[in-house]
Amino acid sequence: MDFTRTTEQASNYNHLEKMTVKELLTNINKEDNTVPTAVGNEIASIEALINVIVPKLEQGGRLFYMGAGTSGRLGVVDASECPPTFGVPHDLVVGIIAGGETAIRKAVEYAEDSTEQGWKDLQEYIISDKDIVIGIAASGTTPYVIGALKECNKNNIITGCITCNKNSPLAKEAQYPIEVVVGPEFVTGSSRMKAGTAQKLVLNMISTATMIRLGKVQGNKMVDMQLSNVKLVDRGIRMIMDEIPVENNKASELLKKHGSVRNAVNAYYNEKNG
Known part of the structure; x- marks a missing residue:
């Protein structure tokens, strides 16, 4: 199947530097408004992934997010918010970013280009077939993430992914792919924008729905939240x-x-x- 990175295609807008601040904000907002619809188109795929995550966690497994750059940071954020929000252990949902802790705040050059490092990073957690790994990459081509998922598949570890391009190498590697196609970015290629927003929305859905199914919410309240302030x-x-x-x-x-x-x-x- 043909693979086209729509996240890298030219913006629908040009001469951004000539726009007023109001025009910039209005047009960014116009593009952002398309994201929830794109996410909605993937509800069935998101549901399928959650339906395999919940049993794994019920049986003592863990959920891993893996990504580089913005995608990695979003995974780390979602994982780090699960313990205070739902009162779960810090090692139940784990966010791993290419380049390690330093990369959360500062870009680490070429960290995403290794096809072996992702699996090495997972092995530090003694990963097993009890666990589940979700690769996050807007482009769907990040070697760090693809390499990790390949090794997971070889070791009978369930894999999913969140990407913003259709038919990407990452989606082909994942057993449960989620492909939220948001189209070209307002600033050409700046996938921290619509693609990042889409990934954040999907991560919210995955962690929240999973925790609800695990009994961490009663009625509509976070009854197990940590009382940290x-x-x-x-x-x-x-x-x-x-x-x-x-x-x-x-x-x-x-x-x-x-x-x-x-x-x-x-x-x-x-x-x-x-």
Whole structure:
């Protein structure tokens, strides 16, 4: 099948330097508005991937995101937000970026060009067929990610991907490909824009839906969230008051004693029911 990198095609706009600030913002926004539709077109593919992630995590496996540059950073961000949001261990969802920790803040030259390094990085986590690996690459051609997925496939590790080009080498390597085709960027080739937004939306969907299916949300509330600042403690108190008939002081006492909204509410009902 033919492969065309639409993320590298010329922008639909020209002479950007001659636009006013309002024109720039209006046109960027116009392009951004196309992204949710492109993501929506991939709901079935996203669902299929989540349906294999959940059982793996239920059976003690882990979810790995792998990428380079913007794609890698987005994976690291999504992984790092799972523990405070859902109260899960830090090693349940792991973000790996080409070039290591330094690359999160500063580009590391040629880090994405190695076909072997991605698998080496995964091996540091003693990866096994209990786990699942999602490669993230807007272009769908990043050697670091493709090489890692190839080795995962050889070792019976389930693979998925998030890319923004159709029929890419990465999508062909992944068992569960997600191809969100957002078209040319406002600034030609700047895939941190629409492609990055699309990847972020998909990652939000994957982690959130997975955690809900794992029972980390009750009703519509983050009952297992980490109480890491005053705002979250206050939110936790209000959540407890919504669930059980207690005043602020009692809710605060329960939260402080039991450490989470879920545990506080359960303890209240256990005590009440004897």
